[in-house]
Amino acid sequence: MWGRISALVCTILALVISPLRGGVPEADSIKKVFAKATKVYLYSIDPNHGKRFSGERPVNSKKVFHGYPVLGRVEIVSPKERKALLDEFVKGIPQDDGNMPDNSCFNPRHGLRMITGSSTNDLVICFQCMQVDSFGFGCCEYFHVSNAPQSVFDGMLSKYKIKKAK
Numbered sequence: 001m002w003g004r005i006s007a008l009v010c011t012i013l014a015l016v017i018s019p020l021r022g023g024v025p026e027a028d029s030i031k032k033v034f035a036k037a038t039k040v041y042l043y044s045i046d047p048n049h050g051k052r053f054s055g056e057r058p059v060n061s062k063k064v065f066h067g068y069p070v071l072g073r074v075e076i077v078s079p080k081e082r083k084a085l086l087d088e089f090v091k092g093i094p095q096d097d098g099n100m101p102d103n104s105c106f107n108p109r110h111g112l113r114m115i116t117g118s119s120t121n122d123l124v125i126c127f128q129c130m131q132v133d134s135f136g137f138g139c140c141e142y143f144h145v146s147n148a149p150q151s152v153f154d155g156m157l158s159k160y161k162i163k164k165a166k
Helices: 004-018 023-036 079-091 150-157
Strands: 038-045 067-074 108-115 119-126 130-134 142-144
Touching: 023 079, 023 108, 038 079, 067 108, 067 150, 079 108, 079 150
Parallel strands: none
Antiparallel strands: 038 067, 038 108, 108 119, 119 130, 130 142
């Protein structure tokens, strides 16, 4: 009896909570910030744990992006290129249908920084395990993204001759 009640409660909770999770809050928040951004930077970062800074995490700088060594960065000035990055990234944010991998490698090789006035919003992206660590968006710290946008990100890094992590 309790097993059936527990299953029913879990099902009801899943139906109520599922629409609140997934890509919608992240995508909406990212779109708003991206639309207002005066500067957008694409980063190539090194996930290699052997080279990662140890001890206290260093302050973000041209050489460090949220604790990861920066291999290179480029300011994305072209509205067409900004739109391509945003559109592809947002398309990669799936609704939570239970099919996202439960990986926890988090070896990020890409980053995005959006600056609006005195506000900075960052995304540290691991397309390998399809997870994103977000900073400054006020909605969620971690969320999933498919690896589909990686080709656009890598293409942009190649275009600007930015070294990519192995």
